[in-house]
Amino acid sequence: MRILFTCRPAYGHLFPLLPLANAAAAAGHDVVFGTGEAFVPKVRELGFAVHRAGIGIGEAEAEAKKRHGEDAGFMDVGITMFAELLPRSLLDDLTPLLPELRPDLVIYEMSDVGAGIAARRAGLPAVAVVIGRSMPPELLSVAAERLRPLWGTLPSDAVFGDACVDFWPDSVRDPGTAAVPKVFRMRPTPYDPDVPLPPLPADGFVYLTFGTVVYGATDVLRGAIRALSKFDVDVLVALGPGDPALLGDLPERVHATGFVPQAEVLKHAGLVVHHGGTGTVLASLAAGLPQLVLPQGADQFANAETLSALGLARALVGDEVRIPAIETAARELLTDPKPRGLARGIAAEIAEMPPPERVLAEIVSWAG
Numbered sequence: 001m002r003i004l005f006t007c008r009p010a011y012g013h014l015f016p017l018l019p020l021a022n023a024a025a026a027a028g029h030d031v032v033f034g035t036g037e038a039f040v041p042k043v044r045e046l047g048f049a050v051h052r053a054g055i056g057i058g059e060a061e062a063e064a065k066k067r068h069g070e071d072a073g074f075m076d077v078g079i080t081m082f083a084e085l086l087p088r089s090l091l092d093d094l095t096p097l098l099p100e101l102r103p104d105l106v107i108y109e110m111s112d113v114g115a116g117i118a119a120r121r122a123g124l125p126a127v128a129v130v131i132g133r134s135m136p137p138e139l140l141s142v143a144a145e146r147l148r149p150l151w152g153t154l155p156s157d158a159v160f161g162d163a164c165v166d167f168w169p170d171s172v173r174d175p176g177t178a179a180v181p182k183v184f185r186m187r188p189t190p191y192d193p194d195v196p197l198p199p200l201p202a203d204g205f206v207y208l209t210f211g212t213v214v215y216g217a218t219d220v221l222r223g224a225i226r227a228l229s230k231f232d233v234d235v236l237v238a239l240g241p242g243d244p245a246l247l248g249d250l251p252e253r254v255h256a257t258g259f260v261p262q263a264e265v266l267k268h269a270g271l272v273v274h275h276g277g278t279g280t281v282l283a284s285l286a287a288g289l290p291q292l293v294l295p296q297g298a299d300q301f302a303n304a305e306t307l308s309a310l311g312l313a314r315a316l317v318g319d320e321v322r323i324p325a326i327e328t329a330a331r332e333l334l335t336d337p338k339p340r341g342l343a344r345g346i347a348a349e350i351a352e353m354p355p356p357e358r359v360l361a362e363i364v365s366w367a368g
Contacts, residue, residue, distance in 0.1 A: 014109075015190075053094055054090035090115060109129045127161075128164040130166045160177060163182040165363075206234070222247065237255065270334060289343055291314075292313065293315045294315075
């Protein structure tokens with residue numbers, strides 16, 4: 001098959017697709033990507049053919065705020081971005097591209113819903129990849145009405161279409177996929193950039209990361225560093241594409257770096273302190289680690305609420321994010337065996353889920 005993968009030009013949108021894309025290439029399928037201009041060279045460096053398709057999230061946000069004002073809330077700005085500007089731009093670019101590429105199957109990350117619409121119009125099977133928590137029902141209903149003119153007749157789910165890949169294990173399952181007729185369950189498989197493993201502290205250190213988009217939360221990150229440096233533990237800070245030098249001088253037992261092979265790092269950590277991004281949440285659960293979540297944006301608040309309600313994590317939100325509170329929560333998570341035991345139970349559950357290679361074969365068979 002020729003399989004077209006599409007994603008927004010952002011690491012958190014590209015990386016979840018790569019285990020399936022790599023499995024497809026290894027199985028002999030012809031893999032091609034569509035993404036925003038900023039990530040075209042990054043995808044090409046990974047060895048895939050790639051075409052520019054759609055605009056970036058930042059460009060869509062700027063246009064949405066121009067329409068609604070800088071102080072408008074997510075119901076206005078976010079819905080305009082993800083249910084109008086982003087899908088329309090992608091649809092405009094893919095519509096003339098699909099006859100040229102002639103893919104047999106389209107696989108898109110959930111925010112790239114314009115790819116699902118373009119595939120339907122071209123008579124192609126399409127599968128959405130669930131990269132985060134779904135919208136709350138009240139938001140989804142608004143988004144669905146905005147997407148209806150593009151879809152024509154809405155599918156079973158306005159974002160996931162009629163088929164999706166779901167990474168969430170049963171214990172933390174997102175109810176958003178309940179309406180989707182065909183769901184492929186897949187083990188969350190981290191994609192780690194080809195970077196060396198940095199020198200690691202002794203096992204049991206705290207791993208601190210705010211992922212690849214910090215939402216302007218550098219002060220929160222610095223506060224977390226100060227809090228964690230107050231007790232007897234080493235801290236490894238991973239900034240992804242960020243520059244460690246921007247953090248300035250660090251306490252003696254705090255070490256900062258850029259991208260890391262996260263799955264390998266987590267094998268040696270004792271606690272993960274992070275922003276609540278889905279990739280880090282699932283990777284930490286797969287490693288059986290307790291988590292302290294300091295959500296900053298997007299679906300991170302939903303992730304934090306889900307984990308804390310199940311006793312898997314502590315979450316500090318808004319005004320709660322203060323140095324003494326971070327210190328107290330981290331100390332409790334390092335010493336209380338209950339969250340770790342619960343996380344290890346989910347790690348065992350994740351280990352039983354199907355790997356990308358098997359799921360890719362199932363998708364190909366389903367697509368015909």
